[in-house]
Amino acid sequence: MEELITAILSASVALSTPILFSSLGEIYDERAGVLNMGLEGIMALSALVSLWTAYTTGSFLLGVLAAIFVGALVAVLHSFATVKVGVNQLISGLLIFTLADSIANFSYRRIAATVVPTVQPLKPLDIPFLSQIPIIGPFLFQQNILLYISIILALAMGYILYNTTWGLSIRSVGENPMAADAAGINVNRIRHICVIISGIMAGLGGASMTLGYLGLYQGGIVAGRGWIAIVVVIFSRWSPYRAIIGSWVFGLGFSIAANLIGTGVGIPYYLLLMIPYIMALLLILFFHRGTRPPSSLTVPYSRK
Amino acid sequence: MHLSREKYVSYIAGLLVSLTIFSGILLTFGYSPILSLQSIAYGAFGSIYSVSETLVRVPPLLLSALAFLVGFKARFYNIGIEGQIYMGALATYLVSTQLASLPSFISITLMALAAFAGGTAWLAVPLFMRIKLQLNELFPTLVMNFIAVLVISWLTTGPIKDPNANNPQTQAIPSSEWLPILIPGTRLHIGVLFAIALSLVVFLIIYKTVLGFEIRASGLSPRAAQQGGVSLSRSVAAVGLLSGGLAGLAGMFEVAGASHLLAQGFSPGFGYQGIGIAALGSFHPIGALFASFLYSILQIGGETMQRGAGVPIEMIFILQATIVLSVLVVQRLVSGRR
Numbered sequence: 257m258e259e260l261i262t263a264i265l266s267a268s269v270a271l272s273t274p275i276l277f278s279s280l281g282e283i284y285d286e287r288a289g290v291l292n293m294g295l296e297g298i299m300a301l302s303a304l305v306s307l308w309t310a311y312t313t314g315s316f317l318l319g320v321l322a323a324i325f326v327g328a329l330v331a332v333l334h335s336f337a338t339v340k341v342g343v344n345q346l347i348s349g350l351l352i353f354t355l356a357d358s359i360a361n362f363s364y365r366r367i368a369a370t371v372v373p374t375v376q377p378l379k380p381l382d383i384p385f386l387s388q389i390p391i392i393g394p395f396l397f398q399q400n401i402l403l404y405i406s407i408i409l410a411l412a413m414g415y416i417l418y419n420t421t422w423g424l425s426i427r428s429v430g431e432n433p434m435a436a437d438a439a440g441i442n443v444n445r446i447r448h449i450c451v452i453i454s455g456i457m458a459g460l461g462g463a464s465m466t467l468g469y470l471g472l473y474q475g476g477i478v479a480g481r482g483w484i485a486i487v488v489v490i491f492s493r494w495s496p497y498r499a500i501i502g503s504w505v506f507g508l509g510f511s512i513a514a515n516l517i518g519t520g521v522g523i524p525y526y527l528l529l530m531i532p533y534i535m536a537l538l539l540i541l542f543f544h545r546g547t548r549p550p551s552s553l554t555v556p557y558s559r560k
Numbered sequence: 561m562h563l564s565r566e567k568y569v570s571y572i573a574g575l576l577v578s579l580t581i582f583s584g585i586l587l588t589f590g591y592s593p594i595l596s597l598q599s600i601a602y603g604a605f606g607s608i609y610s611v612s613e614t615l616v617r618v619p620p621l622l623l624s625a626l627a628f629l630v631g632f633k634a635r636f637y638n639i640g641i642e643g644q645i646y647m648g649a650l651a652t653y654l655v656s657t658q659l660a661s662l663p664s665f666i667s668i669t670l671m672a673l674a675a676f677a678g679g680t681a682w683l684a685v686p687l688f689m690r691i692k693l694q695l696n697e698l699f700p701t702l703v704m705n706f707i708a709v710l711v712i713s714w715l716t717t718g719p720i721k722d723p724n725a726n727n728p729q730t731q732a733i734p735s736s737e738w739l740p741i742l743i744p745g746t747r748l749h750i751g752v753l754f755a756i757a758l759s760l761v762v763f764l765i766i767y768k769t770v771l772g773f774e775i776r777a778s779g780l781s782p783r784a785a786q787q788g789g790v791s792l793s794r795s796v797a798a799v800g801l802l803s804g805g806l807a808g809l810a811g812m813f814e815v816a817g818a819s820h821l822l823a824q825g826f827s828p829g830f831g832y833q834g835i836g837i838a839a840l841g842s843f844h845p846i847g848a849l850f851a852s853f854l855y856s857i858l859q860i861g862g863e864t865m866q867r868g869a870g871v872p873i874e875m876i877f878i879l880q881a882t883i884v885l886s887v888l889v890v891q892r893l894v895s896g897r898r
Contacts, residue, residue: 314674337885341892345636346698350832350889354881362874366589480706487699526714533706535700537685544695 264508264515269399270469271514272507274299274461274478278405278485279492279499280413281457283399287417287494288450289430290370293349294334296482302327302462304360304473310466318470319375320463326493327459328452329425330356335451339444342556353482363473377471378402380540402464407500409457414496426450433557443557446490458482480533487536493547509535565577566894567842579887582879586871594713596869603864604857612746614853614860616818619755620645622852623810624834626762627679629843631803634775634795635782640686640701641807642831643708644679649810651678651711653822655721656733657788664736671737671816672809679808680801682708687800691793696896705831716824729823730731737876739817751813756849758806763845775799807831855880 258452278295285292302323310319314342332351337343367373417423425446428436433443466473484506491505493497509532516528583593584620603615624641631638638644655674657665686700713728715721722731739749766772777785778795786792815822837855841847862876 337889341889343885343888343892346639348885350639350835351839351881351885354836354877358877358881362872362878365872365874462613477711483699483702483706487703490696490699491626503755522897524714524718526710526717530710533703533710536703537707540695540699541689541693542654544689544693551698 257271259502260515262390264511266401267401267514268504268508268511269403270507271541273403273406273464273468273507275481275485275488275503276410276499277461277464278454278458278482279488279503280406280410280496281454281461282486282489283492283496284413284417284426284457285449285454285495286489286530286538286552286553287430288447289433289445289550289555289557290333290335290427291333291340291345291349291554292352292453292454292458293346293486294330294352294482295454295485296460296478296480297353297360297438298327298330298455298458298461299343299482301360302459303331303466303470303477304364304457304462306463307466307471307473308363308367308373309463310375314388316375316471317465319467320460323459323463324456325459327457327462329455331455331458334455335448338556339447339451340524342558345554346558361474364475368558372472374472375467377469378467383422389453397555398466399403402460402468406460406464417496427550430552433552433555437557437559447557458485463500481548484532486538487540490547490549491543492538494550505539506532506535564866567891570887570891570894573890574883577886577890580877580881581582581877581882582875585878591869591871596865598869599865600858600861602861603868604861606864608743609746610860610864612743612748615752616747616749617856619751619817620791620814620830620872621811621837621855622759622834622849623806623813623851624757624830625837625841625848626759626834626845627803627806627810627831628835629838629841629848630762630766630806631799631841632779632797632838634731634771634779634792635798635802636690636799637698638683638701638800638803638807639698639835640683640704640831641803641810641834642704642827642829644682644721644804645703645717645808645811645827645831646712647682648675648679648811649815649822649826650715650811651675651681651808652812653730654691656737656816659737662736667737668739668816671812675808675812676805677808679802679811681798681804682808683804685818687797687804690769690800691796696729698895701854705723705865708823712822713824720822722821729830730821732820733816734819737816739813747818749813749817752816754809755813758809759845759849762802764805768847771795771798833880836880840884840887854883 261347278299282292304327306319306323310316310323337348338345380400425441427445429443437443478481488502492502513528513531517525586593586596593888603610627891628638629643651674652671657672661669682704686697687698688699689695716728716730720730722729739751742748742750764868774790775795777790778792782792814826833855837850837851858876862873866869866873
């Protein structure tokens with residue numbers, strides 16, 4: 257039993273990393289007033305790109321950078337369509353999802369015709385002494401470097417959002433763009449930047465799946481984590497700090513499902529896979545009080 | 561549907577832009593764009609059978625688009641259509657197993673009612689959350705999709721699996737419950753006509769009834785509508801019921817019309833494609849009718865393209881998304897200039 261709990265907890269952290277990366281970007285994006293529903297597709301594409309780059313060059317760092325680049329590139333398209341031109345954000349985001357996801361699957365089919373790229377996933381960094389503590393050790397102190405990066409980014413992004421002028425600008429653009437504009441803030445520039453941040457972070461999210469623990473790509477490997485990241489944004493009430501807990505809760509859901517499948521409990525496989533989604537639904541249902549999205553979310557801005 | 565000059569311009573420009581991108585990608589990967597387009601056209605129109613296959617693909621796409629756009633009119637964004645299609649299909653199958661002895665007219669009517677109810681039931685929780693708890697429907701509807709797909713996967717691999725089939729699917733439903741075939745030797749079933757008729761019905765409801773007026777008013781300007789005595793909850797409830805029901809019927813047409821059984825993962829994302837189709841058709845039921853034909857031509861033709869020109873089918877999804885996105889962008893650019 258202790259073994260199972262250790263396994264569940266330890267995997268929960270790894271599985272939450274992609275969700276955390278992506279939800280952090282989405283928080284910035286939505287705080288500035290833009291919804292990006294394309295995360296799932298961006299994650300798929302950057303998962304493939306990072307794997308392919310790491311496989312061909314042998315460098316994980318290049319893999320991560322390539323994922324960031326591709327994520328930003330797709331986000332530029334969304335930001336052009338929604339912020340610059342004013343296309344409906346929901347529709348544009350869903351089209352971006354289809355586009356990025358299909359490009360990923362198309363490319364993978366081309367690649368896999370000659371070779372199936374795989375890499376050895378990142379090894380966990382053992383933090384001396386602390387990693388030896390039973391249960392807690394493997395849970396918190398035996399994870400790969402991407403996890404630690406995601407936590408540091410969450411703290412840094414939370415600090416920037418709440419304690420700097422920069423963060424204040426982002427929040428004011430999302431809450432009251434007209435007032436922000438009057439105060440001399442370039443509303444649409446902030447929005448472009450935040451959309452690109454969401455792409456970069458989803459890129460990291462994708463890379464953290466293939467390089468962090470999977471080591472391979474398959475159509476549909478993101479398995480809803482991009483959508484879940486958007487639920488995490490609501491559940492954490494648009495706070496990067498709370499997103500750490502929020503994404504871990506879902507990582508736990510995925511981890512429980514994955515670990516119970518191996519143990520032969522009497523529950524059918526497909527029902528176990530439902531756990532994180534049912535959790536998502538229940539969490540929204542019970543924790544919706546006080547959740548209020550940024551006032552100008554999904555409303556394009558132009559001086560009239 | 562009246563098309564303004566700007567709309568014409570945006571459709572033509574959008575198509576040209578996306579075809580250019582499409583050809584560019586194909587050339588980059590060493591495929592011939594001309595050959596690919598030819599095999600799409602051949603696959604969609606080359607014979608009576610391929611035309612019938614193109615038409616058979618229309619109902620699920622069109623009904624998904626209608627399901628999304630009725631909600632869109634009242635600012636209710638139902639992106640859970642995929643799940644509602646599966647639940648409509650499940651309801652159809654479950655009812656079909658009980659009705660073998662009834663005349664087909666009655667059993668098909670009952671199946672349609674069950675499918676409508678099944679789709680609506682799957683939307684009930686998100687709808688309740690929206691109306692009673694003022695919770696945005698985007699994520700509840702979306703998350704319900706994942707659950708629906710898993711429910712169907714579980715049932716078709718276990719409890720209702722056809723024991724003699726290798727694939728995860730149920731037994732065929734009794735032939736007395738199949739939707740009548742229009743052209744013998746093809747799969748072209750009467751559901752195609754029903755789907756087209758339903759787009760007219762949706763048009764009439766939205767543009768020619770008081771309820772439709774209230775729905776559009778709640779979407780265009782919720783505050784003004786409320787002050788004018790329109791109940792927003794009533795509008796949202798109405799579009800929600802209609803939207804889930806239309807999605808459920810899409811599931812029924814697939815089970816009772818196209819495949820005559822319920823299979824795991826039978827929908828290649830109809831529910832999501834419907835959103836693109838609705839947007840391409842400018843959120844108008846008749847526009848959706850034309851857009852769903854285009855999507856269907858590309859998909860059925862795309863399967864031939866995959867076999868004939870060796871271009872993976874994903875290229876079609878890329879093309880579809882590019883078309884819709886370019887049309888929307890050009891539309892905004894053109895109308896913004898005035």
